[in-house]
Amino acid sequence: MAEPVALTKKDFTSDQEVRWCPGCGDYSVLTALQLMMPELGVRPENTVFVSGIGCSSRFPYYMNTYGIHSIHGRAPAFATGVAVARPDLDVWVVTGDGDGLSIGGNHLIHALRRNVNFTILLFNNQIYGLTKGQYSPTSEIGKVTKSSPFGSLDYPFNPISVAIGAEATFVARTHDLDRKHMQEVFRRAHEHKGAAFVEIYQNCNVFNDGAFDHITSKDKRADMLVNLRHGEPVRFGAEQEFGVRLNEYGEAVVVNVADVGVDALLVHDEARHDPTVAFALSRLAETPTSPTPMGVLRAVTRPTYEAEVQSQLGAAQANRGPGDLRALLESGGVWDVA
Amino acid sequence: MTDTTAATRRPETLERVVIRFAGDSGDGMQLVGDRFTDVSAAFGNDLATLPNYPAEIRAPAGTIAGVSSFQVHIADFDIVTPGDVPNLLVAMNPAALKANLADLPPGASIIANTDAFETRNLEKAGYQANPLEDDTLAAYTVYPVPMTSMTVEATKGTGAKPRDAERSKNFFALGLISWMYTRPIAGIVTWIDEKYAKNAVVHDANLAALKAGYHFGETAEIFETPFEVAPAALPPGRYRNISGNVALAYGLIAAGQQSKLPILYASYPITPASDILHELSKHKNFGVRTMQAEDEIAAISVAIGGAFAGQLGVTATSGPGVDLKAEALGLAISLELPLILVDVQRGGPSTGLPTKTEQADLLLAMYGRHGEAPLPIVAAYSPSHCFDAAFEGARIALKYRTPVIVLTDGYLANGSEPWLFPDVDQLADISVPFTTELNHLNEDGSTEFWPYVRDETTLARPWAIPGTPGLMHRIGGIEKEDGTGNVNYDPANHELMVHLRAQKIAGIAADIPPVEVDDPTGDAELLVLGWGSTWGAIKAAARRVRANGRSVATANLVHLNPFPTNLGDVVGRYRKVLIPEMNLGQLSKLVRAEFLVDAKSLTKVQGLPFRAAEIEAKILEMIDG
Ligand SMILES: Cc1ncc(C[n+]2csc(CCOP(=O)(O)OP(=O)(O)O)c2C)c(N)n1
Numbered sequence: 001m002a003e004p005v006a007l008t009k010k011d012f013t014s015d016q017e018v019r020w021c022p023g024c025g026d027y028s029v030l031t032a033l034q035l036m037m038p039e040l041g042v043r044p045e046n047t048v049f050v051s052g053i054g055c056s057s058r059f060p061y062y063m064n065t066y067g068i069h070s071i072h073g074r075a076p077a078f079a080t081g082v083a084v085a086r087p088d089l090d091v092w093v094v095t096g097d098g099d100g101l102s103i104g105g106n107h108l109i110h111a112l113r114r115n116v117n118f119t120i121l122l123f124n125n126q127i128y129g130l131t132k133g134q135y136s137p138t139s140e141i142g143k144v145t146k147s148s149p150f151g152s153l154d155y156p157f158n159p160i161s162v163a164i165g166a167e168a169t170f171v172a173r174t175h176d177l178d179r180k181h182m183q184e185v186f187r188r189a190h191e192h193k194g195a196a197f198v199e200i201y202q203n204c205n206v207f208n209d210g211a212f213d214h215i216t217s218k219d220k221r222a223d224m225l226v227n228l229r230h231g232e233p234v235r236f237g238a239e240q241e242f243g244v245r246l247n248e249y250g251e252a253v254v255v256n257v258a259d260v261g262v263d264a265l266l267v268h269d270e271a272r273h274d275p276t277v278a279f280a281l282s283r284l285a286e287t288p289t290s291p292t293p294m295g296v297l298r299a300v301t302r303p304t305y306e307a308e309v310q311s312q313l314g315a316a317q318a319n320r321g322p323g324d325l326r327a328l329l330e331s332g333g334v335w336d337v338a
Numbered sequence: 339m340t341d342t343t344a345a346t347r348r349p350e351t352l353e354r355v356v357i358r359f360a361g362d363s364g365d366g367m368q369l370v371g372d373r374f375t376d377v378s379a380a381f382g383n384d385l386a387t388l389p390n391y392p393a394e395i396r397a398p399a400g401t402i403a404g405v406s407s408f409q410v411h412i413a414d415f416d417i418v419t420p421g422d423v424p425n426l427l428v429a430m431n432p433a434a435l436k437a438n439l440a441d442l443p444p445g446a447s448i449i450a451n452t453d454a455f456e457t458r459n460l461e462k463a464g465y466q467a468n469p470l471e472d473d474t475l476a477a478y479t480v481y482p483v484p485m486t487s488m489t490v491e492a493t494k495g496t497g498a499k500p501r502d503a504e505r506s507k508n509f510f511a512l513g514l515i516s517w518m519y520t521r522p523i524a525g526i527v528t529w530i531d532e533k534y535a536k537n538a539v540v541h542d543a544n545l546a547a548l549k550a551g552y553h554f555g556e557t558a559e560i561f562e563t564p565f566e567v568a569p570a571a572l573p574p575g576r577y578r579n580i581s582g583n584v585a586l587a588y589g590l591i592a593a594g595q596q597s598k599l600p601i602l603y604a605s606y607p608i609t610p611a612s613d614i615l616h617e618l619s620k621h622k623n624f625g626v627r628t629m630q631a632e633d634e635i636a637a638i639s640v641a642i643g644g645a646f647a648g649q650l651g652v653t654a655t656s657g658p659g660v661d662l663k664a665e666a667l668g669l670a671i672s673l674e675l676p677l678i679l680v681d682v683q684r685g686g687p688s689t690g691l692p693t694k695t696e697q698a699d700l701l702l703a704m705y706g707r708h709g710e711a712p713l714p715i716v717a718a719y720s721p722s723h724c725f726d727a728a729f730e731g732a733r734i735a736l737k738y739r740t741p742v743i744v745l746t747d748g749y750l751a752n753g754s755e756p757w758l759f760p761d762v763d764q765l766a767d768i769s770v771p772f773t774t775e776l777n778h779l780n781e782d783g784s785t786e787f788w789p790y791v792r793d794e795t796t797l798a799r800p801w802a803i804p805g806t807p808g809l810m811h812r813i814g815g816i817e818k819e820d821g822t823g824n825v826n827y828d829p830a831n832h833e834l835m836v837h838l839r840a841q842k843i844a845g846i847a848a849d850i851p852p853v854e855v856d857d858p859t860g861d862a863e864l865l866v867l868g869w870g871s872t873w874g875a876i877k878a879a880a881r882r883v884r885a886n887g888r889s890v891a892t893a894n895l896v897h898l899n900p901f902p903t904n905l906g907d908v909v910g911r912y913r914k915v916l917i918p919e920m921n922l923g924q925l926s927k928l929v930r931a932e933f934l935v936d937a938k939s940l941t942k943v944q945g946l947p948f949r950a951a952e953i954e955a956k957i958l959e960m961i962d963g
C-alpha cells in the first residue's frame with residue numbers, strides 16, 4: 001500500500017456551503033480546526049463530530065468527517081455512545097452555551113465525570129443565536145434581550161467552574177480572535193486522554209456583538225487575558241506587571257508584581273489533582289470584563305470511561321470465555337420432556 | 339420418626355391448582371413463590387405466575403398497603419394464565435387475608451399464620467374481631483397454623499436470635515405447601531445451600547424452617563391428604579423456567595450473536611424494566627456493553643450513538659421513560675439507524691402504578707412523537723415470548739434501519755413459565771452488511787457516497803460506519819435531501835421524504851407472518867382479537883367457551899405496526915369482533931380506523947391482568963347478544 005499522502009485543510013472540509021452569518025465567530029473556529037486537523041495525524045474517516053442544536057452545532061456539516069447533528073443538548077450522550085462502541089475513533093463534541101449548559105447541562109456534567117475520551121468544544125457567545133437572541137445561562141445578569149426586556153434575572157454559570165465542579169480532567173478556555181491560541185488549546189485537548197472541555201469565547205455579531213471586547217480586542221488583550229503556562233508564575237500585562245496569587249482564603253486575586261514580588265505569585269500547576277486551585281483561578285473574573293484566565297486550567301489523568309468498559313469486557317471474556325448462547329439458555333436448571 | 343401417616347395418606351390427584359402466597363412485603367413471599375415455581379417447573383408441571391407487590395420497598399408493616407403476593411398456577415396440561423382465582427391462599431398476616439379474600443371463591447382453602455393474628459395486626463388490617471374466630475371465613479376451609487412460633491421453635495439451636503428466626507417463617511410456609519402438593523424439596527435445599535453459603539446461621543435457620551414446615555404437613559392431622567399435580571404432557575424437548583425480563587435479555591443477546599454485532603445497551607433504572615439491565619450487565623463476556631445512563635434521554639442517545647458507530651443499540655424503560663425518549667426516537671427515525679426500544683408497560687399516567695401491569699402505551703408507541711414519525715412495533719404475548727419479540731425487533735431494526743419499539747408489560751416481565759427454548763442452530767441469521775463502497779455515480783463519471791440512497795425492496799438506506807474510508811457523511815435531524823442526505827428545506831423534497839419514511843415502515847408488512855386465526859370449528863361468528871399479555875386470558879376463555887359447545891375464534895397480534903397484511907380480511911370475515919385490552923381501547927381504535935369494522939372493546943385498567951372468566955363472560959354475552 002502506498003504511503004498515505006499528507007492531508008491538508010481540504011481533506012477536512014466538506015462540500016457543504018457554510019451558512020453562518022457573515023462575521024460570525026464560528027467561522028474562525030472552523031478555520032482554526034480545519035487547518036489544525038492535518039497536523040494531528042488523524043484521518044477524516046476515523047473522526048466523528050457530534051453536535052446538538054444551535055448555530056454552533058451546525059459545525060459537523062462543514063467537516064469532511066463522520067458526523068451527527070443530533071438533538072438539542074444531548075450531543076455528549078450521543079458521543080458517549082460512539083466512544084463506548086468504538087474507542088478507536090477520534091470523537092469531538094460541538095455545543096453552545098444554551099445547548100451544553102441549559103437543556104443539556106445534565107449530559108455535559110455526566111460526560112465530564114465519566115471521563116469519556118472526547119473533546120468538547122463549547123461555543124460560548126452568551127446568547128441563544130439560532131433562536132434569534134434570547135439570554136442564555138451564561139448571559140450576564142440584567143441582560144436585555146427579546147425575552148428579557150427588563151433585564152435577565154438569572155445568575156449566570158461560569159462554564160469553567162461548572163466543568164471543574166463536574167470532575168472534568170481537562171479544562172481550558174480560548175477565544176475566537178486568536179487562531180494560534182485556539183489551535184494550541186485544541187491540540188492539547190485532543191492529546192488529552194479523557195473528556196477535554198474547552199470553552200471558546202465566540203462573538204455572535206448579530207445578537208450579542210462585542211460581548212468579549214472588554215478582554216479580547218487587540219488593545220485589551222495584554223491587560224485582560226491571563227495566559228496560563230504550566231510551571232510558570234501566573235503573570236500578565238504588557239510589561240508582565242500584574243500577577244495572580246492566592247490570598248489567605250485560597251481565593252485567586254490580581255496583584256501588582258512590584259508590590260508582592262514574583263515569589264508570591266501562584267505558580268500554575270495544571271496537573272494538580274486537587275481541583276481547588278484550578279477552581280479558584282476559574283473565579284478570577286466573574287464576567288469577561290476583568291482579567292480572565294486563558295489556556296489550560298486543569299489537565300490531570302484518570303482512566304477513561306471506555307477503557308474501563310473495555311477492560312470489564314476483557315476480564316469477563318478472560319474469566320468466562322466468549323459467550324456461549326446455548327449454555328446461557330440452559331443455565332439455571334433445565335428438564336427434558338420426552 | 340416412623341412415618342405411618344404419610345403411607346396411609348395417598349395423594350389426591352388434581353389437574354391444576356392455583357396457589358397464592360400473601361404476606362407483608364417483608365415476609366419474603368416473592369422468594370417463596372419463586373422457589374415453589376422452580377420446583378414445580380423441575381417437576382414437569384406447566385405453570386404460570388403472577389407476582390404482585392407494592393411500589394414502596396417497605397410499606398408500613400402489617401397494613402393492607404404493604405401486602406405482597408405471588409400467585410402460581412400449576413397444571414398437568416398446557417396452561418396459559420396464572421389462574422383466575424386461587425384454590426389456596428397462604429395468609430401470613432391479617433392484612434394479607436383481608437387484601438386477598440375477595441378473590442377467593444367459596445370452598446377455597448386458607449392457611450393462616452395464626453401467630454400473626456393478634457390485636458395490633460388485626461387493627462392495622464382493619465379487623466374489629468379476629469376473622470379466624472368468627473364466621474367471616476365460613477365459606478372456606480381454614481387451616482390455622484402457628485407458623486411463626488413453630489419456626490422459632492424449629493430454629494432453636496441454629497444460633498438465630500428469636501427475632502431473626504421469625505424471618506424464616508416463609509420457608510416454613512414453603513415446606514408446608516411443598517408437602518401439600520407433593521413437591522420434592524431437594525431442589526429448594528440445594529438452593530438454600532448455595533444462596534446462604536456465606537451465612538451459616540441464616541442457612542441453618544431457613545433449612546430448619548423448611549423441613550419443619552414439610553414435616554408438620556406430614557404429621558399434623560389437620561390436612562386430610564396431600565395433593566398431586568402430575569407433570570404436564572408438554573411438547574417434547576428441553577425446558578427451563580423463564581421470566582419475561584430475562585427472556586427479553588436473552589433475546590437481545592441472541593440477536594447480538596445472530597447479527598454478529600456487539601450490543602450497546604444503555605438505560606436508566608425504572609420498574610419494571612430494570613431487571614433487563616441487571617441481567618444484561620452479567621453477560622459482558624458476550625461483548626454486551628451495558629451502561630447506566632444519567633437519564634432516559636441519555637440512554638437512548640447513547641444507544642443511537644452506538645448504532646451510528648456500528649453496534650446494536652438498545653434501550654429499555656417503562657412509560658415515563660418512553661415519554662422522555664420521544665425526541666430522540668424521532669431523530670433515530672430521521673437518521674434511519676437501527677435501534678431497539680423496549681417499553682415494559684406499567685400503569686399510568688405519570689408515575690401511575692409502577693409495579694402493576696397495563697397496556698396503555700400502544701398509542702404512545704404508535705403516535706407519541708411530533709411530525710410524521712412511524713416506526714415498527716412488536717409485542718410479546720407471554721414471558722417466554724419476550725425472547726422472540728426482542729429477536730424479531732432486532733431483525734426488523736437491522737434490516738430496515740429503523741428504531742423498533744418492543745412492547746412487553748409488568749405482568750410479562752415478572753411472570754414466568756416453562757420455556758421450550760430454541761435450538762441455537764435454528765436461530766435465523768439476522769446480520770446485515772455495512773456499506774463499504776461509493777454508491778452514487780455522477781454524470782461526469784465520478785463516484786460519491788450518498789447516505790440516503792435506498793435499497794429497492796426494503797427502502798433501507800446504507801449503513802456506513804465511521805472508520806470506513808471515503809464514506810464520511812454527516813447526518814442529523816434536519817430534513818434531508820432524498821439521496822444525498824444534505825440539509826434540504828424544499829417543500830416537494832419534504833413531502834417525498836415523509837412518504838418514503840412511511841412507505842419503508844408500511845412495506846415491512848410483506849416481511850412478517852400473517853395473523854393466525856384459531857377457529858377450530860370454522861363456524862364462529864365472533865373473533866376475539868388480542869395483543870400482548872391478554873393472549874393467555876383470551877386463549878383460556880376461548881377454551882372454556884368451546885368446552886361448553888360454543889364457537890369462538892381468536893387471534894393474537896405480535897406485529898402492531900405495520901399490521902399483518904391479512905388482518906383486514908380476518909376482522910372483516912367475522913360478524914363480531916371483540917378486543918380485550920388493559921387500556922381504554924387502543925388497539926380497537928386502530929383497528930376501527932384502519933378497517934372500518936365495528937370492533938367492540940373489553941377494557942380493564944386495574945393494574946392486574948384479565949381473568950379468563952371476565953373475557954369468557956363477555957364472549958358469551960356477545961355470542962348471545
Ligand atoms: C427541544 C428543543 N427545544 C428548543 C429548541 C430551540 N433551540 C434551538 S437552538 C436553541 C438555543 C441555542 O443556543 P446555543 O446553544 O447557545 O447555540 P448558538 O445558537 O448560540 O450557537 C434553542 C433554544 C430546539 N431545537 N429543541
Ligand code: SF4
Binds near residue numbers: 056203
Ligand atoms: S446568529 Fe450569531 S451565532 Fe448564529 S450564526 Fe449568526 S452571528 Fe453566528
Ligand SMILES: [Mg+2]
Binds near residue numbers: 054098124126129136
Ligand atoms: Mg449561544
